Amino acid sequence: MPFLDQRVEQLPAWLAASPAQRLTFTVGIPHGASDDQLSTYVAASISAYQAEFNHMPLFGIRADRRLSFAQLKHITGLLQKQGINRFSLLTDAQSY
Structure with missing residues (x-):
């Protein structure tokens, strides 16, 4: 899911944006001690997947x-x- 590289706060704007506009958004989910959105994303995806x-x-x-x-x-x-x-690890020498 391409939106899983977005901060929760910017999801509404990202979803409303055109494909070209989406390329201008900052990519990355916070995962530090003070703002750990990545853990929340992972927990939510596990829960939803297991339910389905x-x-x-x-x-x-x-x-x-x-x-x-x-x-x-x-x-x-x-x-x-x-x-x-x-988990799988896919690496590339080039930047995505």
Whole structure:
């Protein structure tokens, strides 16, 4: 789902925007101690998927050269805290 790279606060504007306008939005979901929207997104997606399909969803991380190892470690730790121990990792040397 392409909107899963947006802050919750900007979703209404992103959804109302044209495809060309959507390219101008900042990409990234906060996942720090003071604003952890990423954990909320993950928990909500697990809940919705399990309600629909009655099993745990598959998760994937798409990373390019801008993602540091420390950031990747933080994200995998966040997933593991929510019981997700298997996920795909897709990397690319080019920036997305």
